[in-house]
Amino acid sequence: MKVTLFTDGACKGNPGPGGWGAVLQWGTHEKRLCGGCAQTTNNRMELTAAIEGLRALTRPCEVELWTDSVYVKDGLTKWMPNWKANGWRTAAKKPVANQDLWQALDAEVERHQVNWHWIKGHAGHPGNELADQLANQGVEQCVKSC
Numbered sequence: 001m002k003v004t005l006f007t008d009g010a011c012k013g014n015p016g017p018g019g020w021g022a023v024l025q026w027g028t029h030e031k032r033l034c035g036g037c038a039q040t041t042n043n044r045m046e047l048t049a050a051i052e053g054l055r056a057l058t059r060p061c062e063v064e065l066w067t068d069s070v071y072v073k074d075g076l077t078k079w080m081p082n083w084k085a086n087g088w089r090t091a092a093k094k095p096v097a098n099q100d101l102w103q104a105l106d107a108e109v110e111r112h113q114v115n116w117h118w119i120k121g122h123a124g125h126p127g128n129e130l131a132d133q134l135a136n137q138g139v140e141q142c143v144k145s146c
Helices: 042-055 070-085 099-110 126-145
Strands: 002-011 016-026 029-040 062-067 113-118
Touching: 002 042, 002 126, 016 042, 016 126, 029 042, 029 126, 042 062, 042 070, 042 099, 042 126, 070 099, 070 113
Parallel strands: 002 062, 062 113
Antiparallel strands: 002 016, 016 029
């Protein structure tokens, strides 16, 4: 099965209350997901959106994953092999920020065939705009319940 996944994160203050959104599309079907966290960062929410979107897939799939986060795309496609080889340390020998989420994302990616794409945020692309709306909904839900 081939799935298109749009992800986005949002944070009101950085750190501050944050949210994530994911839109999964396959055939004529669509699934929308969102959530939030009381005290987080934008990068953590961007990572969480990708993790939760992939986690929602119940069986291995070919996934076209679209993110407006260069951090997420480059982290997984360019930096992660060196982090793993260096015991989750950066080139500067410092611990990798958000290691827990990078490892969770790595585990989810292992289950699927993921093709990573960057898309300019807030540029009017329907899938990215919907993921952004869901991320902001996640922030609002979190703020109301905290």
